[in-house]
Amino acid sequence: GYEKAMAELGRRPQILELSERETSFAGGRQAARRFAGLTPRPDAIQAYSDVVALGFLAGLHDQGLRVPEDVALVGFDDRHAAALSAPPLTTVAQPHRQVGEAAAEILLRKIRGDAAPRRGWSRALPTTLVIRETA
Numbered sequence: 622g623y624e625k626a627m628a629e630l631g632r633r634p635q636i637l638e639l640s641e642r643e644t645s646f647a648g649g650r651q652a653a654r655r656f657a658g659l660t661p662r663p664d665a666i667q668a669y670s671d672v673v674a675l676g677f678l679a680g681l682h683d684q685g686l687r688v689p690e691d692v693a694l695v696g697f698d699d700r701h702a703a704a705l706s707a708p709p710l711t712t713v714a715q716p717h718r719q720v721g722e723a724a725a726e727i728l729l730r731k732i733r734g735d736a737a738p739r740r741g742w743s744r745a746l747p748t749t750l751v752i753r754e755t756a
Contacts, residue, residue: 635663646676653680671696671703671712678706693756708754719746
């Protein structure tokens with residue numbers, strides 16, 4: 622969706638790749654250091670998890686960047702800590718209970734040896750934007 626929207630605006634998408642070891646609070650903080658050195662620097666970031674976003678938020682602070690004044694930031698998950706950060710993290714809430722139920726159902730079906738559904742094992746579940754103060 623992001624890449625399509627950027628193409629429609631005639632802009633080049635910018636994706637800050639994280640290594641596997643950076644998928645943590647510390648990794649988000651480290652990624653913010655790289656982000657601060659980008660030229661031009663994007664004015665918004667969407668992280669794939671709240672844990673990474675919260676680390677990124679801390680890293681932006683370390684670099685002297687203000688959120689949301691200099692950079693808007695959005696996480697994904699709506700972990701409890703998102704509401705407790707300073708400033709509180711805007712995030713995309715996922716239905717945690719439904720995610721767990723879907724994962725258990727898929728696991729049980731695979732254990733039974735069921736064939737994969739025609740469209741595969743993945744599920745699309747509804748999400749909600751929780752607007753707080755970082756975006």
